Amino acid sequence: MTVQPKIDTSPPVSDEIRKTTCYMCACRCGINVHLKEGRVSYIEGNRDHPVNKGVLCAKGASGIMQVTAPSRLRAPLKRVGPRGSGAFEEISWDEALALAVSWMKPLRETAPEKLAFFTGRDQSQSFTGWWAQAFGTPNYAAHGGFCSVNMAAGGIYTIGGAFWEFGQPDWERTKLFVLFGVAEDHDSNPIKIGLGKLKARGARVIGVNPIRTGYNAVADDWLGITPGTDGLLILSLIHCLLEAGKVDLEYLARYTNAPLLVVEDGPEKGMIAKNAESQPFVIDRRTGAPAPWDGKGVQPDLGAVYQGNRTVFQHMAERYLAPEYAPEAVAARCGIAADRIRALAAELAQVAFEQAIEIKQSWTDFRGDFHETMPGRPVSFHAMRGISAHSNGFQTARALHLLQIVLGTVEVPGGYRLKPPYPKPMEAHPTPHFVTAPGKPLSGPHLGYVRGPENLALKEDGSPARIDKAFTWENPFSAHGLMHMLIPNAHAGDPYRIDTLFLYMANMAWNSSMNSARVMEMLTDKGPDGEYIIPRIIYSDAYASEMVAYADLILPDTTYLERHDCISLLDRPISEPDAAGDSIRWPVVEPDRDVRPFQSVLLDLGARLGLAPMVNADGSPKYRDYADYITNHIRRPGVGPLIGFRGDGTAEGRGDANPDQIAAYIANGGFYQAHVPEEAAFYKPWNAAYQDWAVKTSLYETPQPYLFSIWSEPMRKFQAAAEGLGPIQPPDHLRARLKLAMDPLPVWHPPFGDAEATGWGYPVHAITQRPMDMYHSWGSQNAWLRQIRGTNFLYLPTKIWAEQGFVEGDYARVISPNGGITVPVAHMAALNENTVWTWNAIGKRKGAWALDENASEATTGFLLNHLISELLPDKGDGARLSNSDPVTGQAAWFDLRVRIERVGPKDHAEPKFAAVPRVVPQGKERA
Amino acid sequence: MTTLPTHTEKKLGLAIDLDTCVGCQACVTACKGWNDQGYGVPLSDQNPYGADPSGVFLNRVHSYAVQPIDGAAQTINFPRSCLHCDDAPCVTVCPTGASYKRAEDGIVLVNEDACIGCGLCAWACPYGAREMDAAAGVMKKCTLCVDRIYNENLPEEDREPACVRGCPTGARHFGDFADPDSKVSRLSAERGGYALMPDLGTKPVNRYLPPRKKDVPYEASVLAPLLDIKASGFAGWLDRVLGKI
């Protein structure tokens, strides 16, 4: 026997580790970037980091293939041929910036709204929004409108916080976890870590999702619901709980607006009754008399009737006790048997009320009442895009929050916990700002939370002030804008024409648009004068996406390892329920191409345009680059982009700018955490200790205790307007829709077009999920990730598969009212029987992303986007309504209805698009 | 070294929890990333941006549909990598001694300097654990991150395989199956860990923890209404509910 080889089991790992923040998706995990001889050699999760605690997803661990991808843009480009022809010439940065300024400056001086600046998967929205505000255009938003706004706004308007990364179940204590909705994307590592904790201690997980993959694959129980009916299921669960009296009355009385009184009649009908000081009030059970809602010792009476006005609780109970919400009444619609709905309700009640827990931690509430302990109900919920990307998504998100509320599980041990800066009531957010004046900045931030019709972004003639028609009667609470309507509206000149479209990191010519083929035409259409209808397009991205070919000027961005970034509490931070947190990116390697970080470029442009906050008194640039801005920008006195190491390096939350702040962040692993005191850990919206801590940490300026909004007064204001009440009135054609959609209590209505779709012969729901190993279109340029998922299939449920005799290798024609596609199919049994689905954004256009034209992504891969119209069907009334939620304007991607026809075997998907001209050469070898 | 050690002091291996794996592929690229720069030659990729890309991965996660006799269909994600068999057929077939099983810990390794790239070991493995590197012409396989688990240049907590360290759900556990008190041994005992294709006589070290029983009907009785709401009306219901405060 020969000797076993001796191997070195302790080789040096790398020369150096640099800790920064991942950007392979939106989770913002901490990463250790190992360098050997100055090159990235390995990327792993940072164990100390609050988001990922050392673990890393498939994308994050493949980052090394992204920073070396051949698809990276290499230098600024100027279009020299027809738009879309791919005729570009490389120009210098000076030329590029001068050209951009020559387009933008006249607009600023005459009509700032003619610049529309929209950013896609931007993680610097508090900065880009600030820039747009300084420019003075009302036309700014990021991608939230086509992504998540129902989820965000539904939460903010109800509990002052949302699902996704804005909160999380109490993973340590919850005993029953119910997860709604498809798309296993946002906050993915934290949710995976959490699921792992539940699994390790054998806690129960229930999935409510048409598709059983991923998180739902490990769920102990699975309810394969019909898309768009989650709200109905949830309200039926509430029905069952109310019917049995299994609701947390104490919680409802103390922490929600359930005991507030609703004006029964008159001009104020439906508003919360106010006292002489314009304050809402409750009836104190001890006295039977009105008492301040936040008075010490007050015991609000849920059953009160005062001056003929009943409490919110009574309105709510009456609504949901109605037979229309009985499980038997909703079962067929939801695709879930009535006894399973009843069983789920029973399980929720059993765990919430029979298995209640308690933490021995005293605390004082906002009324000044002292509590010895923190009781908890160990039932928790979370939701993904699936429930929200429908035209009833806002109300569905609200319904789910209501379910949490009636069980008393929000902000309690074992329940759903918000992450700072949340909880933060709607009232603590700004309202939208939109009034423009030549040469002037906007008076405040673009995006905000509308309280009533008076906050709508309407011009004096009632027409929309914004190009995307955000904050109008069509979608009053569009807190994230409607990026998906930007190009269609600009093309239609509805509500007006713009001059320059300035886009960052948004693949609008492909997977980020509905009706992609038509959008591509809109980008190249010319008017009768021979000029492009959208005259100028400036685009910044790091990679050769499908969109790049349609730009007139390309400003190449760096990759995420070559730049500074700031994950700010002013924006979308990386907090945990027990700590506020923010983080940075910093250039761990230098770019090897003539590219610049977009944020630095934006500051440069701002200085060249003379935008006030970006220039010194002598006209010189105020900020050297984005790092300088991160360090020195002051948003409010003592408050800057980062909360850590302020002032002399020890101040937290508030303090002067610290020139060494970024260095301190780097030394700390790239992030900072301000820990929530233990007595402030739960009951945050009502916990005096939390409120004080939040003020100290700069989350609020004053304590902001509030009641959860079961009854939404802002919604009622719109509903009342639609009923003819009040001075500001909607257009008549929207009255019926507003009355339905702006119901102050969570309500379910079928997704728009549902009945018609069924009647016209589109019986099948078609949806997408984002795979856990791909971030939108980005993964396909990654040598490792594209091997995992280089093409996609349309998954058909057994019913359709068997009925039409599909066999492996078949293609199907998928037809919607908007068009047809022919795509490869595969069978999936663990799927709602009336639903088909595929992975999102795997299909690529030939020639994009530096891939071979015959890459599977471009031959057999496909998008469902071509089937989805950006507009609702024309009802002949001339209204051009977007295919969006009527409350928030969230793109209703998942309302798609189709029919399926077997085609047989084929070797490529259709439609086949001509190759998009290359702006970088095709990739050959891997780095 | 083609003969197998008669005894290994340790039996290092993985316990993979199929009840917890969500199929996120994190272990797949964590492995690829580490081993691309770790033990032996890089894990090469051919035609990485082309029509027919192909590369070496030492760990792949399958996704299976499972249809119980009664009850809803399930999806089960199934990571597959070297099982570090006690009776590893891949070792004994090797003509050069490149393939061997370490006497101290049972890890099955390939000494790439001695590998002629004949591929016979990959044929011999029933589990598809070995992949030939097309660039270097040597056989690649899971090393259980032998260059991590003893690596004194790594913090102690990081001395585990890259796939285990990176797994977001904690579905992968690393340890010594020879030690009945190790975490992996206890998990395997508690959860009924099983070996793959034991009838082939390979005696795998790795264990799979089976999925827990799913879709078991909830046993508690359904919620009983407080009272007959139709008969007593909403007011009656309200009195009854609030009377409970």
Place this chain on the structure above:
Amino acid sequence: MHPAPSVILFSVLSGAGFGLLFYLGFGLAHPSGWAAFLWWGLGYALAVIGLSASTFHLGNPQRALLAFSQWRSSWLSREAWTSVAALVLLAPMALSDWLGLGLPRGFGWPGAVLALGTVFTTSMIYAQIKAVPRWHLWLTPVMFLTFALAGGAVLAGQSFAPVLLAVLLVVLLAIWQVGDGQFARRAQTLGTATGLDRIGTVTVFEQAHTAGNYLLREMIFVVGRKHAQKLRGLAMVLTCLLPAVALAISTGWWAFVAAAVCHITGALAARWLFFAEAEHVVGLFYGKR
């Protein structure tokens, strides 16, 4: 299994070559002078060409000598030893026949035994692999040895060659017959391979990777049933029937050449099937077998 041309060529040519050398070594054929040179040369050429073809598929052929090191456990290593030993030990006999040195015939016997031994070790490389049930059969060495003996007999111009060809026909029919049921007898399914049969019926939902890989190329090869049946027929006709007929109707050189060419061509087809029809259990994980 992927029917790699190099391995098919190797095993067919070296099998026939060592078969021929067996007859020459034992002296069942004992040419002299330039005829001996040609005959021995043919045997050596086939064996050596076959052996060198086998290195074509190696990733690192420059290290091939290492393959001699593991004779205690590895059939491939044993094959290396037996083949070289056979070729070395037969060399004096070959030289003697060519140059008329008159060495006793007994000098050829050990080499002749080793020539057949080489074929046996080759067969065991396949037969030992439990993961390929079609190969993991006592019939596999029988088939290889019969091929060597029959092919060698044809090449050596042995009058009893038609008899051996008939035996080979029977062996081929047997190995196909037994082999066809072999995977099923092993009773492995995707369910048993994954252990998920404890829950229900297992099918592939999604492949682990959409891209190809070594395992799929090397272990998973699907040959159509009709195609296989045709090839089997062709293999039997070319390998056994036509050579037997040719040798039966004539003893002329043309009959010898025609029989040899037919036999080798048929053997290539049969060997292609040996690989192409062999299913590796790893295919189960991919839902392909």
